[in-house]
Amino acid sequence: MIGGSAGSFQVVASILGSLPKNYELPIFLCLHRLKHVRTGFVEVLSLKSAIPVIEPYDKEPIKPGRAYLAPANYHMYIELGNKFALSTEAPLNHSRPSIDLSFVTAAQVYRNKLVGIILSGANKDGAYGLKKVAEYGGTTIVQDPNTCEVRTMTEAALQMGNVNHIFSIDKIASFVANLKAI
Amino acid sequence: MTNDNSYSLTSPIAAEIGIVEYRSVIRAISETYGYDFSEFALTSMKRRIENFISAFNLRSVEALIDRLKNDKQYFQTFLKSISVESTEMFRDPSFWRTLRDQLLPLILSKVARPRVWFPTCVSGDELYTFCIVLSESNWLDKFEIIATYSNDLSLKQIQSGQFDGHKYDVSSDNYERYQGNGKIRDHFISAEIKFQRNTSLIKNVHFIKQNVNFDNSPTDVKLIIFRNQMLYFTQPLQDKVLTKLYNSLGQGGFIAIGVKEQMGMISSKYFRAINESENIFKKI
Numbered sequence: 001m002i003g004g005s006a007g008s009f010q011v012v013a014s015i016l017g018s019l020p021k022n023y024e025l026p027i028f029l030c031l032h033r034l035k036h037v038r039t040g041f042v043e044v045l046s047l048k049s050a051i052p053v054i055e056p057y058d059k060e061p062i063k064p065g066r067a068y069l070a071p072a073n074y075h076m077y078i079e080l081g082n083k084f085a086l087s088t089e090a091p092l093n094h095s096r097p098s099i100d101l102s103f104v105t106a107a108q109v110y111r112n113k114l115v116g117i118i119l120s121g122a123n124k125d126g127a128y129g130l131k132k133v134a135e136y137g138g139t140t141i142v143q144d145p146n147t148c149e150v151r152t153m154t155e156a157a158l159q160m161g162n163v164n165h166i167f168s169i170d171k172i173a174s175f176v177a178n179l180k181a182i
Numbered sequence: 183m184t185n186d187n188s189y190s191l192t193s194p195i196a197a198e199i200g201i202v203e204y205r206s207v208i209r210a211i212s213e214t215y216g217y218d219f220s221e222f223a224l225t226s227m228k229r230r231i232e233n234f235i236s237a238f239n240l241r242s243v244e245a246l247i248d249r250l251k252n253d254k255q256y257f258q259t260f261l262k263s264i265s266v267e268s269t270e271m272f273r274d275p276s277f278w279r280t281l282r283d284q285l286l287p288l289i290l291s292k293v294a295r296p297r298v299w300f301p302t303c304v305s306g307d308e309l310y311t312f313c314i315v316l317s318e319s320n321w322l323d324k325f326e327i328i329a330t331y332s333n334d335l336s337l338k339q340i341q342s343g344q345f346d347g348h349k350y351d352v353s354s355d356n357y358e359r360y361q362g363n364g365k366i367r368d369h370f371i372s373a374e375i376k377f378q379r380n381t382s383l384i385k386n387v388h389f390i391k392q393n394v395n396f397d398n399s400p401t402d403v404k405l406i407i408f409r410n411q412m413l414y415f416t417q418p419l420q421d422k423v424l425t426k427l428y429n430s431l432g433q434g435g436f437i438a439i440g441v442k443e444q445m446g447m448i449s450s451k452y453f454r455a456i457n458e459s460e461n462i463f464k465k466i
């Protein structure tokens with residue numbers, strides 16, 4: 001699961017672009033975006049991605065080999081039973097979708113099988129969520145703040161502690177591309 | 183703003199509760215009050231109960247159950263705070279434009295005084311938005327509007343015109359994109375400090391109390407607006423509720439659901455999509 005905000009688009013694009021076509025895992029993207037723009041984002045990401053990019057519907061089953069993008073103005077939760085649950089509950093850290101909420105719900109379901117990644121961004125959303133990923137035994141990665149357009153989000157995540165790797169953009173892309181289903 | 187470079191440790195999920203504890207709360211509510219939340223979507227419901235426990239400084243799940251069982255008034259407060267409010271007014275401006283420019287004229291051309299139903303109102307944002315749409319087209323007396331609610335505190339909030347000021351700016355931006363006749367400010371009595379909507383917009387709305395099982399639903403409805411409410415149901419409950427809403431719709435009636443919600447199992451049998459991007463369906 002990848003969280004990002006300002007300055008994360010190019011990073012996400014290079015991660016998705018470097019995946020093998022037969023990628024075995026689902027990828028979840030929780031990126032801050034304009035809440036009133038419903039279309040366009042997923043189409044642009046699709047152009048760069050080696051696997052299909054989808055904005056899930058509520059209760060849509062999760063399938064491997066797809067990248068799922070949190071829809072505008074909804075929180076995206078991972079629900080027990082291998083599906084999504086969307087929510088219009090209040091914003092958290094001024095954000096809906098909230099990276100913290102996506103990460104926490106994913107951590108509770110996937111536990112040590114989850115990899116949480118925080119990218120460039122202009123607020124502190126995601127730091128708490130990444131800490132929870134670590135507490136549930138998952139792997140945590142933060143983009144090297146020196147490679148970020150905006151470093152606030154990654155620095156907040158690093159301050160929370162429990163970060164396994166600080167990676168450059170290329171290193172994140174190759175790490176994700178080489179992950180295999182357990 | 184405080185200068186907080188270190189991220190506050192106040193967690194977004196203050197008191198994490200286990201699934202067994204969660205189920206014990208749901209069971210206690212069902213046994214004491216007959217409200218069945220067992221088929222509500224787990225993650226969001228659990229989170230709202232967790233938020234309630236921390237907001238009301240309860241020591242434990244047992245303490246919550248104890249208060250709920252022994253204090254009816256407290257249970258009402260609990261019900262209100264676990265209901266999810268709509269996020270803003272004029273959410274999805276293109277939906278409201280579609281209503282104003284296409285769907286409502288179509289319905290008006292076929293029936294005199296068509297009945298419109300807003301099930302399970304919590305903050306009334308969708309209801310007020312609809313009434314503004316009607317008011318600006320001079321249609322307010324051309325529709326019969328029914329709003330059902332399950333909690334007295336919700337009714338009070340809606341009828342008083344009270345509005346959460348945090349939602350004002352986004353609602354106002356939405357209104358601009360909707361391209362209304364004026365400014366959203368025109369429909370507020372006060373848009374500073376204490377935000378007050380103009381309650382004359384809803385003066386002809388019939389409010390009916392309804393339990394969570396959708397008993398005593400209205401009939402012969404021409405349009406149901408039920409957006410982003412099924413998100414909080416499991417799929418079996420979504421199907422049950424949709425079946426009830428289907429039965430409330432008159433011949434050729436319409437229903438709008440949230441843009442990221444699905445009709446699920448019963449869609450092809452009961453409904454035909456007439457606008458896929460705004461998720462508006464027609465009863466077959």
